[in-house]
Amino acid sequence: xxxxxxxxxxxxxxxxxxxxxxxxxxxxGYGVRAAASGEEAMVLWELRRPDLVLLDLGLPGIDGLxxxxxxxxxxxxxIVILSARGEERDKVLALDAGADDYLSKPFGMxxxxxxxxxxxxxxxxxxxxxxxxxxIGPLRLDPARRLVTVAGDELRLTPREYEVLKVLLxxxxxxxxxxxxxxxxxxxxYSDEAHYLHVYIGQIRRKIAAHxxxxxxxxxxxxxxxxxxxxxxxxxGDS
Amino acid sequence: xxxxxxxAVVNWRRLAGLLAVDLGxxxxxxxxxLVLEDQANVPEATAVYLLAVALVAFLQGSWPAIGTAxxxxxxxxxxxxxxxxxFVVGERGLLPLAMLLVLGASVGRLTxxxxxxxxxSDLRExxxxxxxxxxxxxxxxxxxxxxxxxxxxxxxxxxRLQRVWIGVGSTILQERVLADTNPAAGSQAAGAHLRLxxxxxxxxxxxxxLSPPTAAPAQRAAGPxxxxxxxxxxxxxxxxxxxxxxxxxxxxxxxxxxxxxxxADQVGQxxxxxxLLEQATELEVTRRSDALxxxxxxxxxxxxxxxxxxIRAAAGTLAxxxxxxxxxxxxxxxxxxxxxxxxxxxLVGDLLEMSRIEGGALQPQHEVVPIGEMIRPALARAGGLxxxxxxxxxxxxxxxxxxxxxxxxxxxxxxxxDNAAGHTEPDCPIRISAxxxxxxxxxxxxxxxxxxxxxxxxxxxxxxYRVPRRRDQARRGSGLGLAVVKGLTExxxxxxAATASDxxxxxxxxxxxxxxxxxx
Numbered sequence: 224x225x226x227x228x229x230x231x232x233x234x235x236x237x238x239x240x241x242x243x244x245x246x247x248x249x250x251x252g253y254g255v256r257a258a259a260s261g262e263e264a265m266v267l268w269e270l271r272r273p274d275l276v277l278l279d280l281g282l283p284g285i286d287g288l289x290x291x292x293x294x295x296x297x298x299x300x301x302i303v304i305l306s307a308r309g310e311e312r313d314k315v316l317a318l319d320a321g322a323d324d325y326l327s328k329p330f331g332m333x334x335x336x337x338x339x340x341x342x343x344x345x346x347x348x349x350x351x352x353x354x355x356x357x358x359i360g361p362l363r364l365d366p367a368r369r370l371v372t373v374a375g376d377e378l379r380l381t382p383r384e385y386e387v388l389k390v391l392l393x394x395x396x397x398x399x400x401x402x403x404x405x406x407x408x409x410x411x412x413y414s415d416e417a418h419y420l421h422v423y424i425g426q427i428r429r430k431i432a433a434h435x436x437x438x439x440x441x442x443x444x445x446x447x448x449x450x451x452x453x454x455x456x457x458x459x460g461d462s
Numbered sequence: 463x464x465x466x467x468x469x470a471v472v473n474w475r476r477l478a479g480l481l482a483v484d485l486g487x488x489x490x491x492x493x494x495x496l497v498l499e500d501q502a503n504v505p506e507a508t509a510v511y512l513l514a515v516a517l518v519a520f521l522q523g524s525w526p527a528i529g530t531a532x533x534x535x536x537x538x539x540x541x542x543x544x545x546x547x548x549f550v551v552g553e554r555g556l557l558p559l560a561m562l563l564v565l566g567a568s569v570g571r572l573t574x575x576x577x578x579x580x581x582x583s584d585l586r587e588x589x590x591x592x593x594x595x596x597x598x599x600x601x602x603x604x605x606x607x608x609x610x611x612x613x614x615x616x617x618x619x620x621x622r623l624q625r626v627w628i629g630v631g632s633t634i635l636q637e638r639v640l641a642d643t644n645p646a647a648g649s650q651a652a653g654a655h656l657r658l659x660x661x662x663x664x665x666x667x668x669x670x671x672l673s674p675p676t677a678a679p680a681q682r683a684a685g686p687x688x689x690x691x692x693x694x695x696x697x698x699x700x701x702x703x704x705x706x707x708x709x710x711x712x713x714x715x716x717x718x719x720x721x722x723x724x725x726a727d728q729v730g731q732x733x734x735x736x737x738l739l740e741q742a743t744e745l746e747v748t749r750r751s752d753a754l755x756x757x758x759x760x761x762x763x764x765x766x767x768x769x770x771x772x773i774r775a776a777a778g779t780l781a782x783x784x785x786x787x788x789x790x791x792x793x794x795x796x797x798x799x800x801x802x803x804x805x806x807x808x809l810v811g812d813l814l815e816m817s818r819i820e821g822g823a824l825q826p827q828h829e830v831v832p833i834g835e836m837i838r839p840a841l842a843r844a845g846g847l848x849x850x851x852x853x854x855x856x857x858x859x860x861x862x863x864x865x866x867x868x869x870x871x872x873x874x875x876x877x878x879x880d881n882a883a884g885h886t887e888p889d890c891p892i893r894i895s896a897x898x899x900x901x902x903x904x905x906x907x908x909x910x911x912x913x914x915x916x917x918x919x920x921x922x923x924x925x926x927y928r929v930p931r932r933r934d935q936a937r938r939g940s941g942l943g944l945a946v947v948k949g950l951t952e953x954x955x956x957x958x959a960a961t962a963s964d965x966x967x968x969x970x971x972x973x974x975x976x977x978x979x980x981x982x
Binding site: 329331417418421422425442445447448449 | 800803804807827829830831832834835838839842859863867868869871872
């Protein structure tokens with residue numbers, strides 16, 4: 224990674240999970256502080272700002288969502304939510320409140336590492352250049368010229384398609400909820416019209432695929448059913 | 463209780479009508495007879511009067527005809543028997559006069575009897591038809607309650623009633639209306655009414671006037687007559703058959719009364735049958751649910767214990783520092799724990815999903831979802847289990863979207879992929895395809911595995927059903943995966959079916975209706 228050990232604040236009330244995850248991350252070169260409750264998390268947060276927060280939503284005392292909002296008031300530190308499978312509504316709430324990503328319990332260690340790496344990379348080595356252009360694999364988006372290219376070829380996108388892709392790319396590695404995406408591109412009145420997005424994302428995928436014969440960008444736009452979309456880390460597999 | 467107010471029920475208008483017809487016929491007869499005698503020189507006009515009597519008998523029955531015969535006798539005497547224009551009868555006129563009276567009365571009576579018979583048999587036939595219709599409506603309905611609307615309609619038509627309704631409840635005031643020909647009319651049940659007093663034997667019942675203290679005194683004199691026939695279960699009154707009737711029609715006729723009484727009996731019996739059926743169904747549901755719980759316990763306890771046992775054994779071995787590990791063995795043991803835990807998580811997930819489906823807690827959040835969006839994330843999620851096999855995806859770009867919950871839809875596809883992967887060898891092909899079938903989209907998940915015997919296809923979606931396997935095959939799956947698929951699919955308005963695949967194995971077909979407004 225980098226010279227400095229990235230620090231992680233782990234907030235998890237189940238002791239066995241907390242201890243195992245903390246030990247695992249430590250041994251992978253992260254500096255981990257663990258909190259068992261929302262109150263403890265806030266104390267540790269004030270004491271020293273970590274590079275990343277892993278936050279369980281179901282906490283005793285201060286609720287995970289409240290912890291998330293307080294952290295977001297202070298900083299843009301990446302936050303990855305840990306929550307049970309099937310609770311899509313909670314995930315959307317947390318993502319809309321500023322969380323970057325989520326991980327469904329029970330999760331495997333490889334999955335956890337992938338998400339932690341992706342979230343950290345967003346701040347440590349962001350794909351967004353100084354001029355605001357974004358480059359992911361062979362794809363490049365240049366906001367100054369409103370130009371998207373794949374391996375140098377121009378991608379002909381409609382204005383809406385361009386906006387959708389731009390919002391997603393500027394949040395690379397993070398999950399963007401459908402509601403947020405719709406509000407950003409169409410306006411607040413459309414935040415419930417998720418099927419607009421399906422259609423536009425489908426068109427963008429087809430256009431990219433036409434310029435991407437070797438499939439390097441096949442998993443660029445990942446659907447998170449019932450939640451939203453993310454621009455996937457292309458170089459990370461599932462392992 | 464008081465006897466029926468006869469003055470109120472005798473129909474004066476009808477009586478006046480009868481008299482008018484009688485007098486008219488008599489007058490016409492007299493005129494004809496006078497004309498005949500004067501102009502045509504016909505000596506005896508008696509026959510004309512007999513014709514008039516027969517006509518009245520035909521129109522109105524015996525008694526009006528006999529009345530007419532007496533009238534004819536008087537008119538004949540007055541006009542045609544010397545001395546004319548007096549009721550005095552000479553010796554010569556006595557015989558024809560007596561003959562006219564006897565003949566007239568006889569003709570009137572006989573013709574009237576014939577007519578009465580005919581109309582009575584008409585009435586009987588009509589009554590029988592009504593009774594039959596009511597019985598049939600009740601007997602053929604799955605539940606008596608469903609037949610009541612047609613029963614009240616028929617009673618209203620056949621028994622000349624304005625409004626008929628049926629209420630159940632142990633007292634009049636507690637009655638709940640089950641059927642009503644005029645639901646908007648509101649409750650009239652608390653007022654004064656005629657109650658059918660029924661006897662245990664087949665003898666004819668009688669109407670009794672009842673005036674509860676709550677009834678307004680004015681109600682009796684004006685407005686329609688309110689009728690009530692009790693519905694009984696043995697000796698217990700379980701409700702009432704109510705009706706209102708135009709006051710000018712008088713109390714119901716014998717036939718109408720019989721119809722109401724029989725209908726009340728049948729409805730009472732039918733409602734009793736409904737109640738018994740309901741109890742039996744409840745009992746059956748409880749029994750089945752108990753059997754199901756036993757199956758669940760049996761299956762779940764095995765499926766939960768097996769991975770737990772393996773996890774504990776592996777973890778215990780890892781924690782034991784006296785164990786000498788060969789290179790890589792420690793990692794293999796840890797991975798085994800991970801795999802077993804994943805199996806457990808899957809089973810627990812399926813169990814929770816099943817209880818959500820069955821407990822009615824499932825509330826699909828429908829969205830317009832393109833078919834590709836149903837399949838793509840599920841493929842990504844199933845990655846681990848699918849392993850290194852390639853899944854062939856055949857989804858045309860131009861398929862219209864469907865109306866489903868995207869989260870549940872993905873789970874359905876993921877479960878089907880799990881199922882295909884879990885029951886086939888690692889090199890076995892798996893294919894997902896979608897195509898349009900009229901107003902439906904069919905999504906098929908199939909494999910080239912050993913497949914399922916035809917007799918097992920229909921049972922695949924039952925909870926805890928496992929296809930009988932050869933002894934050497936490992937026990938796989940919780941027996942819940944496809945039950946969850948069925949439950950979720952149906953909760954989203956789709957259907958699911960199992961067939962044999964062209965690839966050689968099992969094919970599961972999901973069908974969802976195309977969004978009505980999206981035929982693109």
